[in-house]
Amino acid sequence: MTIQQKSIQNAAFEGNTELVTSLLEINPDAVKSMDEDGRTALHWSTSGKHTSLTSLLLSRGSSPTAIDSTGMTPLHIGCSVGATPLVLLLLPLSTPVLNATTQTGQTALHYAASKNHREIVDALLSAGADPSVKDATGQTPLHRAVTRGWTEVVRRLKEDARCKVNVRDAVGNTPLYLAAEEGHVEIVRYLLQVGADRDVVNKEEKGPADVTIDKTIRDLLSQES
Numbered sequence: 001m002t003i004q005q006k007s008i009q010n011a012a013f014e015g016n017t018e019l020v021t022s023l024l025e026i027n028p029d030a031v032k033s034m035d036e037d038g039r040t041a042l043h044w045s046t047s048g049k050h051t052s053l054t055s056l057l058l059s060r061g062s063s064p065t066a067i068d069s070t071g072m073t074p075l076h077i078g079c080s081v082g083a084t085p086l087v088l089l090l091l092p093l094s095t096p097v098l099n100a101t102t103q104t105g106q107t108a109l110h111y112a113a114s115k116n117h118r119e120i121v122d123a124l125l126s127a128g129a130d131p132s133v134k135d136a137t138g139q140t141p142l143h144r145a146v147t148r149g150w151t152e153v154v155r156r157l158k159e160d161a162r163c164k165v166n167v168r169d170a171v172g173n174t175p176l177y178l179a180a181e182e183g184h185v186e187i188v189r190y191l192l193q194v195g196a197d198r199d200v201v202n203k204e205e206k207g208p209a210d211v212t213i214d215k216t217i218r219d220l221l222s223q224e225s
Helices: 008-014 017-026 027-033 043-047 049-058 074-081 084-093 110-114 116-125 140-147 151-158 175-182 185-193 217-221
Strands: none
Touching: 008 017, 008 043, 008 049, 017 027, 017 049, 017 110, 027 043, 043 074, 049 084, 074 084, 074 110, 074 116, 074 175, 110 116, 110 140, 116 151, 140 151, 151 185, 175 185, 185 217
16 A cells, blocks of 8 residues: 555554655645545544644644534544543634534533543633533533533532533433432532522423432432522
8 A cells, every 4th residue: 555545544543643744745635634424634633642743733734623524523532532632732723613512412521521531621611611502412511420420520510600500401300310310429419519409300200309219319308408
């Protein structure tokens, strides 16, 4: 296989800076080319957590706001894989797509919150990421963090004034309901402290107390506010 026949996307994912550089010398416009999934070399270098290569691609004209066929930007990918240095590199260049959503309605903040990437959550919020955006299931980043039991991420999200603690998803579940259902005691305690409504019910007319099997959580929910 000749150099020309090799994919710049594959080379970027592998972190092969020498090959990427050679391919760009042959065809400078390759930096903008997309694979069958609509991903550029920048998407793939971010996925591979290659900070220096990502910086090189940006300097050669790769777009940090490029969107693939599923709606993902390099920022989405960096937040998903937990590549903090890359996210910090991309953030100042990604303002137009900071709150962009994928086909499933997820923002970069959804991905960071779901995977407990606390430093990235902080960086996104500081840059203006909106924690109130709902995905296709009606869930905010707070719903996602609560479900997975990421207490510190929950605290970070709630510290943002735009984060609403009693927001309901598509079936009417609040973050408190999900925390109770999953048995996350500390998150239940924290959400109650910051104003979560224990009496909100979902579309099935069930509330947090109806779904928990944890005695400590039942006691917390039974206490007077």
